Amino acid sequence: MAPHADPFLHKHVWWKEAVFYQIYPASFKDSNGDGWGDIPGIISKVDYIISLGVDVVWLSPMFESPQVDMGYDISDYEAVYAPYGTVEDVETLIKACHDHGMKIILDLVVNHTSDQHAWFKESRSSKDNPKRDWYFWKPARYDKDGNRLPPTNYRSYFAGGTWTWDEQTEEYYLHLYAKEQPDLNWENEHCRKAIYESAMRFWLNKGIDGFRVDTVNKYSKVIDFPDAPITDPNTFIQPAAQFWCNGPRIHEFIKEMNRDILSNYRTYDGQPVVTVGELSLTPDPPGVLRYVSAREKELDMVFQFDITHLGQGNGFQDKYDFAPWTLPEMKRIVEKWQTFIEGTDGWTTVFNENHDNGRSVSRFASDSPEWREASARMLAIWLMTQTGTVFLYQGQEIGMINAPNEWGIEEYKDVEATNFWNEAVRLSDNGNDADPTRKERIMNGLQIMARDHSRLPFQWDSTENAGFTTGKPWMRTHDLYKEINAEDQRKESHSVLSFYKRMLRLRKEQKDVFVYGTFELLDHDNVNTFIFKKHYQDRTAVIALNFTTAMQPTPTEALVDGMRLLTSSYQKTRPEVLQPFEGRVYINY
Structure with a gap:
């Protein structure tokens, strides 16, 4: 080192x-x-x-x-x-x-x-249960007309709110996902x-x-x-x-x-x-x-x-x-x-x-x-x-x-x-x-x-x-x-x-450049092709991807000079174009 x-x-x-x-x-x-x-x-x-x-x-x-x-x-x-x-x-x-x-x-x-886990069943059984604090329980709020409201106005991942009213203990419990998925209290x-x-x-x-x-x-x-x-x-x-x-x-x-x-x-x-x-x-x-x-x-x-x-x-x-x-x-x-x-x-x-x-x-x-x-x-x-x-x-x-x-x-x-x-x-x-x-x-x-x-x-x-x-x-x-x-x-x-x-075999064979190599994006604003380089010490690869149904230009000769075509997603390539949805990998040795 x-x-x-x-x-x-x-x-x-x-x-x-x-x-x-x-x-x-x-x-x-x-x-x-x-x-x-x-x-x-x-x-x-x-x-x-x-x-x-x-x-x-x-x-x-x-x-x-x-x-x-x-x-x-x-x-x-x-x-x-x-x-x-x-x-x-x-x-x-x-x-x-x-x-x-x-x-x-x-x-x-x-x-x-x-909500069927034994911990939650205990938690919801009473306000003084030892596991009550293993989940988040809060009392209701009320608006000016006396209507019951949840403790907060949070929206959940699955649409709807994040609080569900529990009739047994007359408090709300928190769930970021479905009401059947009460959140654990990691503070405890x-x-x-x-x-x-x-x-x-x-x-x-x-x-x-x-x-x-x-x-x-x-x-x-x-x-x-x-x-x-x-x-x-x-x-x-x-x-x-x-x-x-x-x-x-x-x-x-x-x-x-x-x-x-x-x-x-x-x-x-x-x-x-x-x-x-x-x-x-x-x-x-x-x-x-x-x-x-x-x-x-x-x-x-x-x-x-x-x-x-x-x-x-x-x-x-x-x-x-x-x-x-x-x-x-x-x-x-x-x-x-x-x-x-x-x-x-x-x-x-x-x-x-x-x-x-x-x-x-x-x-x-x-x-x-x-x-x-x-x-x-x-x-x-x-x-x-x-x-x-x-x-x-x-x-x-x-x-x-x-x-x-x-x-x-x-x-x-x-x-x-x-x-x-x-x-x-x-x-x-x-x-x-x-x-x-x-x-x-x-x-x-x-x-x-x-x-x-x-x-x-x-x-x-x-x-x-x-x-x-x-x-x-x-x-x-x-x-x-x-x-x-x-x-x-x-x-x-x-x-x-x-x-x-x-491709899994090639990734392992070329792991230095593919797994550990640094990434360089080329031609940022091109709306048709995605071309980038990978670098690892003296190794370089160029990856060219056509994201369209039309022919697109291949990487310039200057860009892949001294490289060989490692693989293409097409069995037969055409030197002058990337075929629709074709991907290619060039690499130097």
Whole structure:
């Protein structure tokens, strides 16, 4: 090491080079024909997961839950939802991953529990219960006419307010999400210790290799709960993230979690366990760096959501009021989060799909039959050549797309989608304040961005229900499963699946420049192509991406002088043009 070199900078660790593969258990593979994906189904597909070339499985919540929010409403951290299987099944999956050289992480959902959790049942049983303070309880307010009002005017994530009245003890409780998801009070030390033991140690002791940490920046609230300023005069409830996001004690809490629990565990092969936090509503790089700075000893990395927010309307209330975006907007987001770690001891993540968003082909390229495969391959290059840790979502590797626009609202199962739709129906027929176009606008937004799109059953083959189940699937299978499925693509050398496998291999072979390289955006304002450079010591790569259905110029000869074409998303390239939705990678040696 050079004199005075910073040991935190550019440190190569296992999770920086790893590729994570997210599995949504309800929709991955059903083993018993009940229409609901399960842990034995995942185990049956371990060979498939290995064949992709990924390093870590991220298993979305499989804990005991009433399933109001698809398992993010947990009623018992130490039990498994029966349709998914048993704790023993999860132990078998952990062993299967480890036996094949893969690690596995679970979701850590500890901002809130289900209202069916034993802790909340005790908390709501009486005002003097020892666990009363494990959640947030407040008395009612009253207006000048004596009408009961909630303690604050906050709007929740799922439309509606954040406070629900409890008849038994005649107080309101706080929930940032659905009313069945009361928020835990991290100010209470006994509550925190119970969280650590039940939600973390229980599973770390079974050999998991870390956590994806749900809603990680919401544990600390402004506990005097002031009203939010009125930014929408047409409604009582107002956006109020400033009072419960990145709160005054948040870094203290995460440091404690790391120091007291996570730092005492290792992966199955002796490495530090990994954490990746879900960091919403934090658009400033210095604010993000506080969470991921190695010196701070909080989180290893986080998901920052600017890229998946492209097209979302302004604010909570307009999330599904689609706002068209331009390629330069996307470029600047990528540049911002590719470059914010330069010269720091932090790290970043790379993703464009997860369980909370529409499919990337449908959102960022084209899902028309003519272009969807080319789009998926181009997006694979975009993803795999960026600096940071890559996260893939199930079905992304075969180019799964959004549900057809012909599907009605009845096919949408997600609590957020149905709440926003019901709100749109109400507002469209709201007397003198009616918004007659809102239903149409919100439905359009849901067709592009709804969480349901990512939750359609995995398309394994061309048999009935795409090979996901022999029964009736809990959610409708995509109409195009015979055209888009893993089994058919496994047999084709240039399928989306085969191309993803190839890009995963190239990323590992060229990890210096792709995983660790610095990012340089070129031609910022070009609305058709996205071209950037990656640099690592004397290594350079040029990545050129055509985001249109028209031919576009290739990078200039001067830009790629002395380089060779490492790969293209097309089997046959044309020297003078980028073909529609073509991606290319040039590299020097």
